[in-house]
Amino acid sequence: MSSDAHAVEAHAGASVGTNVAIWVGLVAITFLEVFLAYEQLQPSVMLTVLVVLSVVKAGMIMSYFMHLKFEKLSLVLLLIPAMIFCICMMFIFFFPEAFRLLQMRPH
Amino acid sequence: MHDVKTDAALDSAWSGGKSPFAIGSKKLGMWLFIVSDTLTFSVLLITYSYSRLTNNPDWPRPFPIFPAIAFSTTMTIVLLASSLTMVMAVMASQRNDRKKTVMWMVATMVGGLLFTGLHLTEWMNMIFKEHFTITGNPEGTPLFGAVFFGITGLHMTHVMIGVIYLGIVAVGYGRGKYSAEDVEVNGLYWHFVDLVWMFVFPLIYLMSVKY
Numbered sequence: 001m002s003s004d005a006h007a008v009e010a011h012a013g014a015s016v017g018t019n020v021a022i023w024v025g026l027v028a029i030t031f032l033e034v035f036l037a038y039e040q041l042q043p044s045v046m047l048t049v050l051v052v053l054s055v056v057k058a059g060m061i062m063s064y065f066m067h068l069k070f071e072k073l074s075l076v077l078l079l080i081p082a083m084i085f086c087i088c089m090m091f092i093f094f095f096p097e098a099f100r101l102l103q104m105r106p107h
Numbered sequence: 108m109h110d111v112k113t114d115a116a117l118d119s120a121w122s123g124g125k126s127p128f129a130i131g132s133k134k135l136g137m138w139l140f141i142v143s144d145t146l147t148f149s150v151l152l153i154t155y156s157y158s159r160l161t162n163n164p165d166w167p168r169p170f171p172i173f174p175a176i177a178f179s180t181t182m183t184i185v186l187l188a189s190s191l192t193m194v195m196a197v198m199a200s201q202r203n204d205r206k207k208t209v210m211w212m213v214a215t216m217v218g219g220l221l222f223t224g225l226h227l228t229e230w231m232n233m234i235f236k237e238h239f240t241i242t243g244n245p246e247g248t249p250l251f252g253a254v255f256f257g258i259t260g261l262h263m264t265h266v267m268i269g270v271i272y273l274g275i276v277a278v279g280y281g282r283g284k285y286s287a288e289d290v291e292v293n294g295l296y297w298h299f300v301d302l303v304w305m306f307v308f309p310l311i312y313l314m315s316v317k318y
Contacts, residue, residue, distance in 0.1 A: 016198065023191045030183050030308070037313035038172055043163050047156060050309035057305040065194055065298045067291075075128040075138070083142050090153045101161040 167246035168317040189218025190301040197294045200287040212277040219270040
C-alpha cells in the first residue's frame with residue numbers, strides 16, 4: 001500500500017469565501033494592533049496584548065491557510081503540543097528574570 | 108500470500124501500514140521543518156522581548172506612526188495578500204487547473220518581491236539616513252541594531268528563498284513535472300513566512316513607536 005498515493009487524496013478545505021473572510025479578519029487585527037500602538041500603552045501591557053493578538057492570527061493562518069483544521073487530528077497532535085511545550089520552556093526563563101532586571105534598574 | 112491478521116494490523120493508522128497522518132512524506136517533511144523553524148524564530152523573538160523589556164527607557168523608538176508604521180503596515184498587507192493568492196494557487200492546483208495555478212503563483216511571487224523591495228527601502232533609509240547599524244545607533248541601546256537587522260534580515264532571507272522556491276515549483280508544475288501536492292507543500296512554506304511576520308511586525312515595529 002503506497003502511503004503517498006493514499007495521502008495525496010484531496011481533502012475538503014475551506015471555500016474561497018471563507019479564506020477571503022479569514023484574510024479580512026487578519027487585516028482587521030493588524031489595524032487593531034496599529035491602533036493599540038497609537039494609544040501608547042505601557043510596554044509590558046502592550047507586549048502581552050500584541051502577543052495574544054499575534055497568537056490569534058497565527059491560529060487563523062495555520063487552521064485555514066495552512067489547512068491544519070482539515071487534517072487528521074494525529075497530525076495536529078504530532079506538531080502542535082511539542083512546539084507549544086518548547087516555547088513554554090523558553091518562557092520559564094523569561095518571566096522572573098525580565099521583571100527582576102527591570103526592577104534592578106537605577107531610577 | 109497475505110496473512111489476513113497482518114493486513115488488518117497494517118490497516119491500523121499507528122501500525123505503519125497506512126500513513127498515520129494521512130499526508131504525503133513531502134508535506135510531513137515541510138511541517139516538521141516549519142516546527143523547527145518556528146522554534147528558531149521563537150528563540151529570537153523571546154530574547155528580543157526580554158531585551159526590550161529590560162532596557163525599556165533606553166530602547167530606541169525609531170518608528171513614527173507616519174511614515175514608518177504606515178510603511179510597515181503596507182508591507183504587512185502585501186505579505187497577507189500574497190498568502191491569499193497562494194491559497195488560490197493551491198485551490199486551482201487541486202482542480203488540476205495548471206494555467207490558473209501558475210498565474211496565482213506568479214502573483215504570489217510579485218507580492219514577495221514587492222515586500223522585499225519595500226523592506227530593503229526601509230533598511231536603506233535606516234542605515235543611510237538615520238545611521239542605524241548592527242552595532243550602534245544614535246538613539247539608545249546599541250543592541251537594537253543587532254535585534255532589528257538580525258530578525259528582519261532572517262525573515263527577509265526566508266521571503267527571498269520562498270520567491271525562488273515558488274518560481275521553481277511554478278515552472279515545474281506548469282510543465283507537468285510537479286504535482287498538486289508540491290504546490291501545497293510550497294504553500295505551507297509561504298504561509299509560514301507570513302505567519303512569522305505576524306509576530307515580527309507587532310513585536311519589533313509596534314513596540315518601538317516614536318510618539
